[in-house]
Each structure stands twice: as structure tokens, then as C-alpha cells.
Amino acid sequence: MNEPKTSINMSTALAKVADRARKDPQGRMRSLAHHIDVEALRRCFGKLRNDAAKGVDGVTKEQYAQNLEQNLQELHERLRTMTYRHQSLRRVHVPKDKPGTTRPIGISCLVDKIVQSALTELLGAIYEQDFLDCSYGFRPGRRPHDALKALSRAIGQGKAKVILEADVKAYFDSIDRTMLQEILQERIADKSVMRLVGKCLKVGVLDGQQYFMPEEGTAQGSVLSPLLGNIYLHYVLDVWFERDIKPRLRGKAVLIRYCDDFVIGFERMDDAQRVMEVLGKRLGRYKLQLQPDKTRLVDFHRPPKQHNGKGPGSFDFLGFTLYWKRNRRGQQWHVSWKTRKARLHRAVNRAEEWCRSHRNLPIPQQHQALTRKILGHFNFFGVNDNTRSLSLLLYEVRRAWFKWLNRRSQRRSYNWKRFNDLLDAFPFPKPRVYVDLWT
Secondary structure, three states: OOOOOOOOOOOHHHHHHHHHHHHOOOOOEOOOHHHOOHHHHHHHHHHOOOOOOOOOOOOOHHHHHOOHHHHHHHHHHHHHOOOOOOOOEEEEEEEOOOOOOEEEEEEOOHHHHHHHHHHHHHHHHHHOOOOOOOEOOOOOOOOHHHHHHHHHHHHHOOOOOEEEEEEEOOHHHHOOHHHHHHHHHOOEOOHHHHHHHHHHHOOOEEEOOEEEOOOOOOOOOOOOHHHHHHHHHHHHHHHHHHHHHHHHOOOOEEEEEEOOEEEEEEOOHHHHHHHHHHHHHHHHOOOOOEOHHHOEEEEOOOOOOOOOOOOOOEEEEOOEEEEEEEOOOOOOEEEEEEEOHHHHHHHHHHHHHHHHHOOOOOHHHHHHHHHHHHHHHHHHHOEOOOHHHHHHHHHHHHHHHHHHHOOOOOOOOOOHHHHHHHHHHOOOOOOOOOEOOOO
């Protein structure tokens, strides 16, 4: 297991907290609240995006900065005297991959974002020393591509001939707050910090004109939720699998988790079947449920050289579909990645909608915005063997742009020759490997 690290941006005081947590992995941390001081609040304010969405109070970062020092002093005084109250969340619904479904996102007020960020820094300094190597989501210095590389290595080493593909149903909305706080108390002995965590958990939600107070879960979209979600599954899944499950298996196994998205690889099918039988029961003890239609075992052994046709199976992880593919000479099989169909369709639909709603902007502005969108997609999905999916996205973006440029007026503005000349003057990024998962 790798040596835990502290963030290079961590303050000296938090680095000492992290050092204490690392040296005493079973100890309870006391006297922590004083680390959330004015300096910490100022630092967390600086991390906020200038265009961050507004909460129910409508205050922007620019407005708050007009009297920053006095605002931070007043906020710190409310925290110190325990008179701070978390305001209600403003809920918005973001489309998911599946058509017609949305993901509820809770948007906090700017003051609450500052407090949550400071609390995240403090708790993160402690729990980064506890988290296992199998956890990759929302951790400093770790990206989704690191999880994919680890999975690729496990498959190459024969640890993942069988894949348990799992999906937790409405994870963030299902976290049991009482159990979460009990888990936190195993490491946090400062009652002021625990009281502040409780205030960030027990908040009302304003969804349009409807107001309600959820009894369970943490709000997706809040600064603190990813860390709390990691802590919960660290105890529920990671530690359980490492200490209780792996020693009892007959073959090798590996767990790779990115927050609530995880897969488990096994060397043997019988081990995979046994774990699948108990996994649902383990999660159920902590009020979590598996999605039955998205949880399955996949035979993912390397096909023999003489095998003709397709590989044995495929599965999805972090927006990609993983499958076996022959190399260009047709002599060897290797793991390959392609953009998951639902994610590709979502990217195409968003590009189409953007071209429709912004078709009257000047051509250079449209090109600049579309280039940013394409590059953002390519920087994530531009991995080995996935140039076909990238090329398909680029083709659809060009087609959508051509379509909506011709609808800026009643007269047709472009034929394909003129449009290709436009693309020569305003070229888009080329599909290529932006992230090498094989090295």
C-alpha cells in the first residue's frame, strides 16, 4: 500500500493534523475546530469559482468580496459562538445518460460553500491518511484515468478475469446520517466539528416552489458531499473487502472505486459468485441498495490466440465500455476502451442544443465555444483505441453546426463546399490519444 500523502496546498497547521492522523491510525482527533479560522475561510473563498451558481440568497462571489474581510470576520464569529446556521439548498435537475431521467443537484449559498470547503479541508487532512489505494474519486492527485489504469493493470495481471459490475441505487440520497456520524466519531472527538457536520447535513431543500426537509442522505452538488460519501464507503466497502473478504478468497481479487462507482475483479468465478451473494447484504446493513438491473457478473478472461469473433464480454466503468480487442496484426488480444453509448449520445445532444440556441452569435464566438466543448470531451475520452468514438462526436458536432448555421435566416447560408471552407478557416481539434492508459 502506498504511503499516504498530504496536499502540497495544505496549510502548515493542517499538515500537522495529517501527520498526527497518519502516525495514530486508530486514534481519535481532538481540538480541531480552531483550524477553521479566518485564514482558512479566506483561503476557501479564494478557491470558489467566480461563476459559481447562486444559492437561495442570490449572493455572488463578486458581491461577497466587496466587503470580504468584515464578512469573513462575522462568519468566523458565528462559527466560534455556534450561532452559524446552514441555509436551505436550491435544487436543480441535471439530465442523466438515460433519456428522461435527471440527477438532483443541491446548490448551497456562498457562505455555506465557504464553510463546507473549510470543513472538507479539515476532514480531508485526516481521512486522506486512512483511505485505501483502491479509492480514486474526489481525492487530491487522483483522477478517473488513474482508476482506469489500475483496472487495466489488474486485468493484465490476471486479477480480473471475472468482473462484478455494481451500481448503488441513489447513493448520496440513501446515506444514513446517523451511521455516517457514528463512523465519523471513530476518528473525530471534537464535538464542535461534529455539530458543524450535522448542520451541513440537516438542511432544507427548495425545489422550485416546493420546500422539504430530507431525513437521509447528503446533497449532491455540495462541497462536502463527495468527501462524506468517500468516508461512508471507505468503511462500508473498502475496509470490509480488504480485511474480511480478500483473505477468504481462493484466488486474487481487486476492488477499484471512484466514489460510488466501483467494480470488483476476480481471478476465479466461484469467488465472484460468493462475493456477489454477500455484497447486497453488506450494503443493506448500512441502508444502501444495489440496482438489480445494473449489477452483474461478466466473464472477462483473455481470449486465446486462436479464438475467432468477439471477446467474451464487456462492461461499463466511468463513462467507458471495456472490451477485448485484437491488435492490428490480429495476433494478440488486449483490453480496449470506447465511449459508453449513453455518454456519447448525451454529448452529441448537448452540442446540438448549444448550436440551436446560440446560432445567432458571431462565427468566431461559436467556434471558440464549440472548440472548448470538444476539447473537454477529448481530454477525458481521448484514450487508446477510442479515436472512432471521438471522430463520431466530431462528425456530429460539424453536422449540427452546419444545420443550425443554415437556420439563422430564411435563406440558406451554406452549402457543404462553403462550410468546408469555413472549417478550414476555423478548424476543430483532431481526434487523438490525449491520455495513454497503457503506460
